Amino acid sequence: MQVSALEGxxxxxxxxxxxxxxxxxxxxxxxxxxxxxxxxxxxxxxxxAAGVLALTLLDPETPVYLAGALDCPQVREWITFxxxxxxxxxxxxxxxxxxxxxxxPLPGYRIGTSSYPDRSATLIAxxxxxxxxxxxxxxxxxxxxxxxxxxxxxxxxANHAQFPLGVDFFLTCGDRLAGLPxxxxxxxx
Amino acid sequence: MSDYNxxxxxxxxxxxxxxxxxxxxxxxxYQVPFASREMPMPYGWGTGGVxxxxxxxxxxxxxxxxxxxxxDTTNAVSIRKFFEKTAGVATTEHTRDADVIQTRHRIPxxxxxxxxxxxxQVPIPEPLRFLxxxxxxxxxxxxxxxxxxxxxxxxxxxxxxxxxSTAYAYPVKVEGRYVMDPSPIxxxxxxxxxxxxxxxxxxxxEQRIYALPPYTQVVSLDFEDFPFEAxxxxxxxxxxxxxxxxxxxxxxxxxxxxxxxxSDTDFCRERRAAGHVGAQGAPYEEDAA
Numbered sequence: 242m243q244v245s246a247l248e249g250x251x252x253x254x255x256x257x258x259x260x261x262x263x264x265x266x267x268x269x270x271x272x273x274x275x276x277x278x279x280x281x282x283x284x285x286x287x288x289x290a291a292g293v294l295a296l297t298l299l300d301p302e303t304p305v306y307l308a309g310a311l312d313c314p315q316v317r318e319w320i321t322f323x324x325x326x327x328x329x330x331x332x333x334x335x336x337x338x339x340x341x342x343x344x345x346p347l348p349g350y351r352i353g354t355s356s357y358p359d360r361s362a363t364l365i366a367x368x369x370x371x372x373x374x375x376x377x378x379x380x381x382x383x384x385x386x387x388x389x390x391x392x393x394x395x396x397x398x399a400n401h402a403q404f405p406l407g408v409d410f411f412l413t414c415g416d417r418l419a420g421l422p423x424x425x426x427x428x429x430x
Numbered sequence: 431m432s433d434y435n436x437x438x439x440x441x442x443x444x445x446x447x448x449x450x451x452x453x454x455x456x457x458x459x460y461q462v463p464f465a466s467r468e469m470p471m472p473y474g475w476g477t478g479g480v481x482x483x484x485x486x487x488x489x490x491x492x493x494x495x496x497x498x499x500x501x502d503t504t505n506a507v508s509i510r511k512f513f514e515k516t517a518g519v520a521t522t523e524h525t526r527d528a529d530v531i532q533t534r535h536r537i538p539x540x541x542x543x544x545x546x547x548x549x550x551q552v553p554i555p556e557p558l559r560f561l562x563x564x565x566x567x568x569x570x571x572x573x574x575x576x577x578x579x580x581x582x583x584x585x586x587x588x589x590x591x592x593x594x595s596t597a598y599a600y601p602v603k604v605e606g607r608y609v610m611d612p613s614p615i616x617x618x619x620x621x622x623x624x625x626x627x628x629x630x631x632x633x634x635x636e637q638r639i640y641a642l643p644p645y646t647q648v649v650s651l652d653f654e655d656f657p658f659e660a661x662x663x664x665x666x667x668x669x670x671x672x673x674x675x676x677x678x679x680x681x682x683x684x685x686x687x688x689x690x691x692x693s694d695t696d697f698c699r700e701r702r703a704a705g706h707v708g709a710q711g712a713p714y715e716e717d718a719a
Contacts, residue, residue, distance in 0.1 A: 255436035270643040355573035359453035382643030422456035
Protein backbone atom coordinates (compact mmCIF):
# COMPACT_ATOMS: atom_id res chain seq x y z
CA MET A 242 0.00 0.00 0.00
CA GLN A 243 1.20 3.48 -0.86
CA VAL A 244 1.61 5.86 2.06
CA SER A 245 -0.46 8.37 0.09
CA ALA A 246 -3.53 6.16 0.53
CA LEU A 247 -3.48 7.05 4.22
CA GLU A 248 -3.77 10.76 3.55
CA GLY A 249 -6.46 13.01 2.18
CA UNK A 250 -9.35 11.89 4.38
CA UNK A 251 -11.39 13.94 6.84
CA UNK A 252 -9.34 15.38 9.70
CA UNK A 253 -12.44 15.83 11.88
CA UNK A 254 -14.87 13.25 10.52
CA UNK A 255 -18.00 13.90 12.63
CA UNK A 256 -18.15 17.59 11.77
CA UNK A 257 -16.79 17.48 8.22
CA UNK A 258 -19.05 14.56 7.28
CA UNK A 259 -22.02 16.46 8.71
CA UNK A 260 -21.23 19.50 6.55
CA UNK A 261 -20.64 17.32 3.50
CA UNK A 262 -23.91 15.47 4.04
CA UNK A 263 -25.81 18.72 4.35
CA UNK A 264 -24.44 19.72 0.93
CA UNK A 265 -25.27 16.30 -0.54
CA UNK A 266 -28.77 16.35 0.92
CA UNK A 267 -29.45 19.88 -0.35
CA UNK A 268 -28.29 18.81 -3.79
CA UNK A 269 -30.48 15.68 -3.81
CA UNK A 270 -33.47 17.59 -2.42
CA UNK A 271 -33.15 20.38 -5.01
CA UNK A 272 -32.12 18.99 -8.39
CA UNK A 273 -30.43 21.71 -10.40
CA UNK A 274 -28.62 23.35 -7.51
CA UNK A 275 -24.87 22.98 -7.31
CA UNK A 276 -23.12 22.64 -3.96
CA UNK A 277 -19.43 23.07 -3.19
CA UNK A 278 -17.62 20.73 -0.78
CA UNK A 279 -14.15 20.72 0.73
CA UNK A 280 -12.18 18.94 3.45
CA UNK A 281 -10.83 15.96 1.48
CA UNK A 282 -7.97 15.49 -0.98
CA UNK A 283 -8.51 12.14 -2.69
CA UNK A 284 -5.89 10.72 -5.07
CA UNK A 285 -6.22 11.49 -8.80
CA UNK A 286 -8.26 10.77 -10.84
CA UNK A 287 -10.93 10.97 -8.11
CA UNK A 288 -12.36 14.49 -7.81
CA UNK A 289 -12.65 16.29 -4.48
CA ALA A 290 -16.46 16.15 -4.62
CA ALA A 291 -16.56 12.42 -5.41
CA GLY A 292 -14.00 11.78 -2.67
CA VAL A 293 -16.01 13.76 -0.11
CA LEU A 294 -19.20 11.87 -1.07
CA ALA A 295 -17.33 8.57 -0.68
CA LEU A 296 -16.06 9.53 2.77
CA THR A 297 -19.53 10.70 3.80
CA LEU A 298 -21.69 7.85 2.50
CA LEU A 299 -19.54 4.71 2.14
CA ASP A 300 -18.73 2.21 4.89
CA PRO A 301 -18.33 -1.57 5.23
CA GLU A 302 -22.07 -2.01 4.61
CA THR A 303 -21.99 -0.47 1.13
CA PRO A 304 -20.31 -2.40 -1.70
CA VAL A 305 -18.78 0.05 -4.16
CA TYR A 306 -18.15 -0.39 -7.88
CA LEU A 307 -15.24 1.50 -9.39
CA ALA A 308 -15.67 2.03 -13.11
CA GLY A 309 -13.10 2.68 -15.82
CA ALA A 310 -10.08 4.76 -14.91
CA LEU A 311 -11.20 5.05 -11.28
CA ASP A 312 -10.61 1.31 -10.87
CA CYS A 313 -6.92 1.86 -10.15
CA PRO A 314 -4.76 0.86 -7.16
CA GLN A 315 -4.54 4.40 -5.75
CA VAL A 316 -8.32 4.87 -5.63
CA ARG A 317 -9.01 1.31 -4.47
CA GLU A 318 -6.54 1.62 -1.61
CA TRP A 319 -7.80 5.07 -0.63
CA ILE A 320 -11.47 3.98 -0.60
CA THR A 321 -10.64 0.77 1.27
CA PHE A 322 -8.53 2.50 3.92
CA UNK A 323 -10.82 5.45 4.55
CA UNK A 324 -14.25 3.85 4.22
CA UNK A 325 -13.81 0.06 4.48
CA UNK A 326 -16.31 -0.37 1.66
CA UNK A 327 -15.86 -3.69 -0.17
CA UNK A 328 -15.10 -3.38 -3.89
CA UNK A 329 -17.91 -4.99 -5.89
CA UNK A 330 -19.28 -5.40 -9.38
CA UNK A 331 -21.98 -3.23 -10.89
CA UNK A 332 -24.82 -5.69 -10.24
CA UNK A 333 -24.21 -5.86 -6.49
CA UNK A 334 -22.96 -2.38 -5.67
CA UNK A 335 -24.74 0.17 -3.48
CA UNK A 336 -22.59 2.97 -4.86
CA UNK A 337 -20.77 3.27 -8.16
CA UNK A 338 -17.95 5.71 -8.84
CA UNK A 339 -16.66 6.59 -12.26
CA UNK A 340 -16.73 8.89 -15.22
CA UNK A 341 -20.21 9.15 -16.75
CA UNK A 342 -19.12 7.34 -19.92
CA UNK A 343 -17.69 4.46 -17.87
CA UNK A 344 -20.79 4.07 -15.68
CA UNK A 345 -23.41 3.86 -18.44
CA PRO A 346 -25.39 1.98 -19.70
CA LEU A 347 -27.58 1.66 -16.64
CA PRO A 348 -29.05 -1.85 -17.05
CA GLY A 349 -27.20 -4.08 -14.60
CA TYR A 350 -27.33 -1.77 -11.58
CA ARG A 351 -29.75 -2.50 -8.81
CA ILE A 352 -32.90 -0.39 -9.27
CA GLY A 353 -34.79 -1.62 -6.21
CA THR A 354 -37.92 -3.73 -6.17
CA SER A 355 -41.53 -2.61 -6.21
CA SER A 356 -41.72 -3.43 -2.49
CA TYR A 357 -38.33 -1.88 -1.66
CA PRO A 358 -37.47 0.82 -4.22
CA ASP A 359 -34.80 2.11 -1.81
CA ARG A 360 -32.63 -0.94 -2.48
CA SER A 361 -31.08 0.69 -5.51
CA ALA A 362 -27.64 1.90 -6.46
CA THR A 363 -26.45 5.49 -6.22
CA LEU A 364 -24.13 6.48 -9.04
CA ILE A 365 -21.49 9.13 -8.39
CA ALA A 366 -20.62 10.25 -11.89
CA UNK A 367 -17.66 12.46 -12.74
CA UNK A 368 -18.52 14.94 -15.48
CA UNK A 369 -16.39 17.49 -17.34
CA UNK A 370 -18.92 20.26 -17.08
CA UNK A 371 -21.27 21.10 -14.24
CA UNK A 372 -23.13 24.36 -14.41
CA UNK A 373 -26.70 25.65 -14.11
CA UNK A 374 -27.49 25.70 -17.81
CA UNK A 375 -28.59 23.36 -20.55
CA UNK A 376 -31.19 20.70 -19.80
CA UNK A 377 -34.53 21.58 -18.20
CA UNK A 378 -35.43 19.69 -15.03
CA UNK A 379 -38.77 19.45 -13.25
CA UNK A 380 -40.26 17.38 -10.45
CA UNK A 381 -40.00 17.12 -6.66
CA UNK A 382 -37.60 19.64 -5.16
CA UNK A 383 -37.95 22.06 -8.05
CA UNK A 384 -40.23 25.10 -8.11
CA UNK A 385 -41.37 25.18 -11.74
CA UNK A 386 -38.24 24.23 -13.63
CA UNK A 387 -34.48 24.36 -13.12
CA UNK A 388 -31.61 23.85 -15.52
CA UNK A 389 -28.46 21.76 -15.24
CA UNK A 390 -25.74 20.69 -17.63
CA UNK A 391 -26.22 16.94 -18.09
CA UNK A 392 -23.85 14.60 -19.90
CA UNK A 393 -26.82 13.15 -21.80
CA UNK A 394 -30.59 12.98 -21.47
CA UNK A 395 -31.84 9.68 -22.93
CA UNK A 396 -30.33 7.48 -20.22
CA UNK A 397 -31.70 9.75 -17.52
CA UNK A 398 -35.16 9.85 -19.11
CA ALA A 399 -35.22 6.04 -19.29
CA ASN A 400 -34.22 5.88 -15.63
CA HIS A 401 -36.99 8.32 -14.67
CA ALA A 402 -39.54 6.28 -16.64
CA GLN A 403 -39.04 3.38 -14.21
CA PHE A 404 -40.08 5.49 -11.19
CA PRO A 405 -40.45 4.57 -8.34
CA LEU A 406 -37.64 2.19 -9.31
CA GLY A 407 -34.34 3.39 -10.71
CA VAL A 408 -30.90 4.58 -9.69
CA ASP A 409 -30.04 8.01 -8.29
CA PHE A 410 -27.13 10.18 -9.37
CA PHE A 411 -24.66 12.59 -7.95
CA LEU A 412 -22.82 14.49 -10.66
CA THR A 413 -19.39 15.66 -9.56
CA CYS A 414 -16.92 18.05 -11.14
CA GLY A 415 -13.91 19.26 -9.17
CA ASP A 416 -15.18 20.39 -5.77
CA ARG A 417 -18.78 20.83 -6.96
CA LEU A 418 -21.65 18.37 -6.93
CA ALA A 419 -25.28 18.18 -8.01
CA GLY A 420 -27.97 15.62 -7.24
CA LEU A 421 -30.22 13.95 -9.77
CA PRO A 422 -32.77 11.61 -8.17
CA UNK A 423 -34.86 9.20 -10.22
CA UNK A 424 -37.91 11.42 -9.55
CA UNK A 425 -36.55 14.24 -11.75
CA UNK A 426 -38.11 14.68 -15.16
CA UNK A 427 -35.60 15.72 -17.80
CA UNK A 428 -36.34 17.52 -21.04
CA UNK A 429 -33.79 18.72 -23.54
CA UNK A 430 -34.02 22.42 -24.39
CA MET B 431 -17.23 21.00 24.28
CA SER B 432 -18.91 17.79 25.35
CA ASP B 433 -17.64 14.25 25.71
CA TYR B 434 -20.16 12.97 23.17
CA ASN B 435 -19.44 12.31 19.53
CA UNK B 436 -20.90 15.21 17.55
CA UNK B 437 -24.71 14.91 17.68
CA UNK B 438 -24.59 11.83 19.96
CA UNK B 439 -24.77 9.05 17.34
CA UNK B 440 -21.68 7.19 16.14
CA UNK B 441 -20.53 7.88 12.60
CA UNK B 442 -21.62 4.58 11.09
CA UNK B 443 -25.15 5.03 12.42
CA UNK B 444 -25.29 8.54 10.99
CA UNK B 445 -24.09 7.28 7.60
CA UNK B 446 -26.82 4.62 7.61
CA UNK B 447 -29.46 7.23 8.45
CA UNK B 448 -28.06 9.66 5.88
CA UNK B 449 -28.26 7.04 3.13
CA UNK B 450 -31.89 6.38 4.10
CA UNK B 451 -32.64 10.12 3.94
CA UNK B 452 -31.17 10.37 0.44
CA UNK B 453 -33.28 7.43 -0.80
CA UNK B 454 -36.30 8.95 0.92
CA UNK B 455 -35.76 12.22 -0.95
CA UNK B 456 -35.35 10.33 -4.23
CA UNK B 457 -38.67 8.48 -3.77
CA UNK B 458 -40.88 11.09 -2.03
CA UNK B 459 -43.48 9.58 0.30
CA TYR B 460 -41.97 6.08 0.32
CA GLN B 461 -41.04 4.79 3.78
CA VAL B 462 -37.38 3.75 3.84
CA PRO B 463 -36.58 1.10 6.49
CA PHE B 464 -33.63 2.00 8.71
CA ALA B 465 -31.88 0.42 11.66
CA SER B 466 -33.27 2.65 14.39
CA ARG B 467 -31.09 2.87 17.49
CA GLU B 468 -31.91 2.95 21.16
CA MET B 469 -31.86 6.57 22.21
CA PRO B 470 -31.58 7.94 25.74
CA MET B 471 -35.32 8.60 25.80
CA PRO B 472 -38.29 6.28 25.47
CA TYR B 473 -39.95 5.35 22.19
CA GLY B 474 -42.82 7.74 21.60
CA TRP B 475 -40.76 10.71 22.75
CA GLY B 476 -39.40 11.48 19.33
CA THR B 477 -36.55 9.01 18.92
CA GLY B 478 -37.08 8.92 15.14
CA GLY B 479 -37.02 12.68 14.84
CA VAL B 480 -33.99 12.88 17.12
CA UNK B 481 -32.04 10.40 15.00
CA UNK B 482 -32.89 12.25 11.79
CA UNK B 483 -31.96 15.60 13.38
CA UNK B 484 -28.67 14.12 14.61
CA UNK B 485 -27.87 13.00 11.08
CA UNK B 486 -28.55 16.38 9.44
CA UNK B 487 -27.25 18.87 12.03
CA UNK B 488 -24.05 20.81 11.45
CA UNK B 489 -22.31 22.73 14.28
CA UNK B 490 -23.31 26.10 12.79
CA UNK B 491 -27.03 25.30 12.94
CA UNK B 492 -29.56 27.03 15.14
CA UNK B 493 -32.18 24.54 16.26
CA UNK B 494 -35.80 24.91 17.32
CA UNK B 495 -37.94 22.13 18.80
CA UNK B 496 -41.71 22.29 19.12
CA UNK B 497 -44.25 19.95 20.64
CA UNK B 498 -47.80 20.59 19.37
CA UNK B 499 -46.59 24.05 18.38
CA UNK B 500 -45.19 24.90 21.81
CA UNK B 501 -41.52 25.57 22.55
CA ASP B 502 -41.90 25.19 26.30
CA THR B 503 -43.32 21.70 26.82
CA THR B 504 -41.32 18.87 28.39
CA ASN B 505 -40.64 17.02 25.16
CA ALA B 506 -39.48 20.12 23.31
CA VAL B 507 -37.33 21.39 26.18
CA SER B 508 -35.61 18.05 26.76
CA ILE B 509 -34.83 17.46 23.07
CA ARG B 510 -33.52 21.01 22.76
CA LYS B 511 -31.25 20.43 25.77
CA PHE B 512 -30.16 17.08 24.34
CA PHE B 513 -28.80 18.70 21.21
CA GLU B 514 -27.34 21.67 23.09
CA LYS B 515 -25.35 19.16 25.10
CA THR B 516 -24.43 16.55 22.47
CA ALA B 517 -24.06 18.68 19.33
CA GLY B 518 -23.20 22.03 20.87
CA VAL B 519 -25.66 23.78 18.56
CA ALA B 520 -27.37 27.05 19.40
CA THR B 521 -31.11 26.87 19.98
CA THR B 522 -33.92 29.34 19.53
CA GLU B 523 -37.66 29.62 19.97
CA HIS B 524 -38.04 31.86 16.92
CA THR B 525 -39.15 30.03 13.80
CA ARG B 526 -37.45 32.65 11.63
CA ASP B 527 -34.02 32.19 13.24
CA ALA B 528 -33.96 28.37 13.07
CA ASP B 529 -32.09 26.27 10.51
CA VAL B 530 -33.41 22.91 11.69
CA ILE B 531 -36.84 22.64 13.32
CA GLN B 532 -37.83 19.37 14.94
CA THR B 533 -41.56 19.14 15.40
CA ARG B 534 -44.09 16.94 17.09
CA HIS B 535 -47.48 17.18 15.38
CA ARG B 536 -47.49 20.77 14.07
CA ILE B 537 -46.14 22.86 11.21
CA PRO B 538 -45.19 26.40 12.34
CA UNK B 539 -47.61 29.13 11.30
CA UNK B 540 -44.86 31.21 9.71
CA UNK B 541 -44.01 29.96 6.19
CA UNK B 542 -40.63 28.19 6.13
CA UNK B 543 -37.78 29.19 3.82
CA UNK B 544 -35.70 27.19 1.35
CA UNK B 545 -32.72 27.07 3.70
CA UNK B 546 -34.70 25.51 6.55
CA UNK B 547 -35.26 21.83 7.39
CA UNK B 548 -38.37 20.54 9.16
CA UNK B 549 -37.96 17.20 10.97
CA UNK B 550 -41.14 15.42 12.06
CA GLN B 551 -41.49 12.94 14.90
CA VAL B 552 -43.70 10.16 13.60
CA PRO B 553 -45.47 7.55 15.77
CA ILE B 554 -47.06 5.31 13.08
CA PRO B 555 -45.60 6.00 9.64
CA GLU B 556 -47.84 3.55 7.77
CA PRO B 557 -51.09 5.29 6.71
CA LEU B 558 -52.71 1.91 6.01
CA ARG B 559 -51.75 0.33 9.34
CA PHE B 560 -55.11 0.73 11.08
CA LEU B 561 -56.86 -0.66 8.02
CA UNK B 562 -54.45 -3.56 7.42
CA UNK B 563 -52.26 -4.62 10.34
CA UNK B 564 -49.91 -6.89 8.34
CA UNK B 565 -46.72 -5.20 7.16
CA UNK B 566 -46.37 -7.79 4.36
CA UNK B 567 -49.77 -6.70 3.02
CA UNK B 568 -49.36 -2.94 3.35
CA UNK B 569 -45.99 -3.18 1.62
CA UNK B 570 -47.68 -4.99 -1.27
CA UNK B 571 -50.45 -2.40 -1.34
CA UNK B 572 -47.91 0.41 -1.70
CA UNK B 573 -46.05 -1.54 -4.39
CA UNK B 574 -49.25 -2.06 -6.39
CA UNK B 575 -50.59 1.44 -5.66
CA UNK B 576 -53.63 -0.28 -4.18
CA UNK B 577 -55.14 2.50 -2.09
CA UNK B 578 -58.85 1.71 -2.46
CA UNK B 579 -59.08 0.74 1.19
CA UNK B 580 -58.13 4.25 2.28
CA UNK B 581 -60.90 5.75 0.19
CA UNK B 582 -63.34 3.21 1.68
CA UNK B 583 -62.30 4.43 5.13
CA UNK B 584 -62.92 8.07 4.19
CA UNK B 585 -66.22 7.08 2.59
CA UNK B 586 -67.31 5.30 5.76
CA UNK B 587 -66.51 8.49 7.67
CA UNK B 588 -68.96 10.31 5.41
CA UNK B 589 -71.69 7.67 5.62
CA UNK B 590 -71.44 7.60 9.41
CA UNK B 591 -70.85 11.26 10.25
CA UNK B 592 -71.91 13.14 7.14
CA UNK B 593 -68.37 14.43 6.65
CA UNK B 594 -64.80 13.13 6.64
CA SER B 595 -64.20 13.07 10.39
CA THR B 596 -60.47 12.39 10.21
CA ALA B 597 -59.06 15.52 11.82
CA TYR B 598 -55.36 14.72 12.19
CA ALA B 599 -52.87 12.41 10.45
CA TYR B 600 -55.02 13.06 7.39
CA PRO B 601 -53.68 10.89 4.53
CA VAL B 602 -52.04 12.55 1.53
CA LYS B 603 -50.89 11.38 -1.87
CA VAL B 604 -47.39 12.43 -2.86
CA GLU B 605 -46.66 13.27 -6.51
CA GLY B 606 -49.57 11.07 -7.56
CA ARG B 607 -47.82 7.92 -6.34
CA TYR B 608 -47.43 7.10 -2.63
CA VAL B 609 -50.09 7.58 0.01
CA MET B 610 -48.30 9.00 3.04
CA ASP B 611 -49.09 9.69 6.67
CA PRO B 612 -48.09 13.31 7.35
CA SER B 613 -47.66 12.37 11.07
CA PRO B 614 -50.46 13.42 13.43
CA ILE B 615 -50.51 17.07 12.38
CA UNK B 616 -54.00 18.62 12.35
CA UNK B 617 -55.49 18.58 8.86
CA UNK B 618 -55.39 22.38 9.14
CA UNK B 619 -51.65 22.00 8.44
CA UNK B 620 -52.01 19.72 5.40
CA UNK B 621 -52.01 22.51 2.78
CA UNK B 622 -48.66 23.71 4.22
CA UNK B 623 -46.99 20.38 3.33
CA UNK B 624 -46.19 21.87 -0.09
CA UNK B 625 -43.46 24.19 1.17
CA UNK B 626 -40.04 25.61 0.35
CA UNK B 627 -38.19 23.73 3.11
CA UNK B 628 -36.97 20.13 3.10
CA UNK B 629 -39.28 17.92 5.20
CA UNK B 630 -37.91 14.76 6.82
CA UNK B 631 -40.00 12.25 8.79
CA UNK B 632 -38.49 9.90 11.36
CA UNK B 633 -40.29 7.01 13.07
CA UNK B 634 -37.94 5.47 15.65
CA UNK B 635 -39.96 2.59 17.05
CA GLU B 636 -41.31 1.67 13.61
CA GLN B 637 -37.87 2.13 12.00
CA ARG B 638 -38.91 4.19 9.00
CA ILE B 639 -37.65 7.41 7.42
CA TYR B 640 -39.44 9.28 4.65
CA ALA B 641 -39.11 12.67 3.07
CA LEU B 642 -40.65 15.43 1.00
CA PRO B 643 -38.28 17.55 -1.10
CA PRO B 644 -39.28 21.24 -1.44
CA TYR B 645 -42.32 22.00 -3.59
CA THR B 646 -43.28 18.32 -3.84
CA GLN B 647 -46.92 17.90 -4.86
CA VAL B 648 -48.89 16.77 -1.81
CA VAL B 649 -52.64 16.23 -2.21
CA SER B 650 -54.98 15.47 0.69
CA LEU B 651 -57.25 12.55 -0.26
CA ASP B 652 -60.90 13.50 -0.77
CA PHE B 653 -63.93 13.08 -3.03
CA GLU B 654 -65.30 15.44 -5.69
CA ASP B 655 -68.51 15.96 -3.72
CA PHE B 656 -66.71 16.00 -0.34
CA PRO B 657 -63.61 18.07 -0.99
CA PHE B 658 -60.82 18.29 1.58
CA GLU B 659 -61.27 21.12 4.06
CA ALA B 660 -58.56 22.44 6.38
CA UNK B 661 -60.52 23.03 9.56
CA UNK B 662 -59.82 24.75 12.87
CA UNK B 663 -61.78 25.89 15.91
CA UNK B 664 -64.17 28.63 14.84
CA UNK B 665 -62.76 31.23 17.16
CA UNK B 666 -60.04 33.84 17.46
CA UNK B 667 -57.00 33.44 19.72
CA UNK B 668 -57.93 34.83 23.17
CA UNK B 669 -54.38 36.06 23.72
CA UNK B 670 -53.41 37.64 20.41
CA UNK B 671 -56.71 37.87 18.57
CA UNK B 672 -55.47 35.99 15.50
CA UNK B 673 -58.29 34.63 13.33
CA UNK B 674 -56.23 32.45 11.06
CA UNK B 675 -53.94 30.39 13.31
CA UNK B 676 -54.55 26.87 14.60
CA UNK B 677 -55.98 26.99 18.14
CA UNK B 678 -55.69 24.89 21.29
CA UNK B 679 -58.72 24.76 23.58
CA UNK B 680 -57.68 25.24 27.21
CA UNK B 681 -60.03 24.32 30.05
CA UNK B 682 -59.81 27.09 32.67
CA UNK B 683 -61.92 25.84 35.60
CA UNK B 684 -64.46 23.21 36.68
CA UNK B 685 -67.40 25.33 35.58
CA UNK B 686 -66.94 24.95 31.83
CA UNK B 687 -64.72 28.00 31.43
CA UNK B 688 -62.39 27.76 28.47
CA UNK B 689 -60.16 29.79 26.25
CA UNK B 690 -58.72 29.33 22.78
CA UNK B 691 -55.06 30.13 22.23
CA UNK B 692 -52.66 29.79 19.31
CA SER B 693 -50.99 26.38 19.38
CA ASP B 694 -47.85 27.99 17.88
CA THR B 695 -46.44 29.78 20.95
CA ASP B 696 -43.75 31.66 19.03
CA PHE B 697 -46.28 32.97 16.52
CA CYS B 698 -48.62 34.09 19.34
CA ARG B 699 -45.88 35.79 21.36
CA GLU B 700 -44.64 37.65 18.32
CA ARG B 701 -48.14 38.94 17.58
CA ARG B 702 -48.62 40.05 21.18
CA ALA B 703 -45.24 41.76 21.13
CA ALA B 704 -46.43 43.62 18.04
CA GLY B 705 -49.38 44.95 20.01
CA HIS B 706 -52.19 42.53 19.12
CA VAL B 707 -54.41 41.74 22.11
CA GLY B 708 -57.13 39.07 22.18
CA ALA B 709 -60.40 38.95 24.11
CA GLN B 710 -58.79 37.64 27.30
CA GLY B 711 -55.27 38.86 26.68
CA ALA B 712 -53.25 41.37 28.66
CA PRO B 713 -50.85 43.82 26.99
CA TYR B 714 -47.56 42.07 26.22
CA GLU B 715 -44.64 42.52 28.58
CA GLU B 716 -41.17 41.13 28.01
CA ASP B 717 -40.62 38.08 30.25
CA ALA B 718 -44.16 38.38 31.61
CA ALA B 719 -44.14 34.62 32.17
